[in-house]
Amino acid sequence: MYLARVEGTAIATKKHPSLNGWRLLICQPLDAEGKAFGAPQVAIDPHGAGLHQMVIISSDGAATRQAVRDPKSPARWMVTAIVDKAGRATAAPKKSAS
């Protein structure tokens, strides 16, 4: 699963039938610093993520095939979550006053 930013949408009428009706979002995977890495991936989106929103995309084809209800679908990437806030723990955890 990658942290990613939605950077566009793609429209395709001729496609594998299991993709019919699904939004195709262009998602740019981000590294820990939030910088783009790798090529953008087009993921199917059941959650309605908006442009430039942070999401989590998963490459687990089995989960995606269940989502599209077609065991022979080639779909792989799927938006599994929309991120509210993402940040790396930089400071050491504060010792609780016990």
Place this chain on the structure above:
Amino acid sequence: MKLGRVIGRVTLSKTIPAFTGGRWLIVSPFTRGHYQQGRQPPSGLSKDPSPVVFDNLGGGMGDTIGYVEGREASMPFDQPTPVDAINAAIMDEVFYSPLP
């Protein structure tokens, strides 16, 4: 699924039975700096290597297609097939606006 522009085709003479009737497209993959915006794919070739993608949707030269890589590429076949990139969609239009 990654996007790319079809830049060529491959015709195989001797193949395993599972490949009969298959079409093979050579695709120049889009990257962050070399991506389609609107209806026309970017001109020129991408700096990434061009995969050969199995196709049964009828992708033609110059089309922009969405191809899936990995094990999922062999799912649509009836029997186990050694394909690791398949054309899953032919793009009509792409709206792409990356943040800097």
